[in-house]
Amino acid sequence: DQQVKQNSPSLSVQEGRISILNCDYTNSMFDYFLWYKKYPAEGPTFLISISSIKDKNEDGRFTVFLNKSAKHLSLHIVPSQPGDSAVYFCAASGDAGGTSYGKLTFGQGTILTVHP
């Protein structure tokens, strides 16, 4: 059973516009959420995270929103650039803090294409 879901396999956006990537989760024990970006032939790289005590975290052009009641998070990229074209994975953890294992559960990924 997929505990973290990204229901849109792909998203196409024009350069300069906003990209919104969505992620839903089912496990209420998750308390830490992350977004990773992956280019072809490379490993995923960390983009931005949010803990469950917050509902928004911003880092430059990237903002992550968390709606705990809906078990939904989204990543906004404004403005989108062609270099943002990649696969984006959301991930969740229920034991991120303390001397824990920090296991991550990943969504399926969304392929973002930003057209010039």
Add this chain to the structure above:
Amino acid sequence: DADVTQTPRNRITKTGKRIMLECSQTKGHDRMYWYRQDPGLGLRLIYYSFDVKDINKGEISDGYSVSRQAQAKFSLSLESAIPNQTALYFCATRRGEWETQYFGPGTRLLVL
């Protein structure tokens, strides 16, 4: 220099063969992980390790084994490879509290 390295980067093998994928890190992290990525399924956790004496199964450990030879090295073995183990394999490391995971570049494995 890459902080997390994986060897080999690509491997083709035959059904029934034993194969080992290796991961090394220079980050000094205690926690290490092995994932596989399949199209449409994202990354799934195979094994994880807190230190050299601590090995734990992830959600899809059947058909795999691991060895934590040192803090910096974590190897994944397929004792008898089968075609549905064809996938992209990633190693990752993590330091500690509220830290993210850092991934290696991946090993693309094809089992014929």
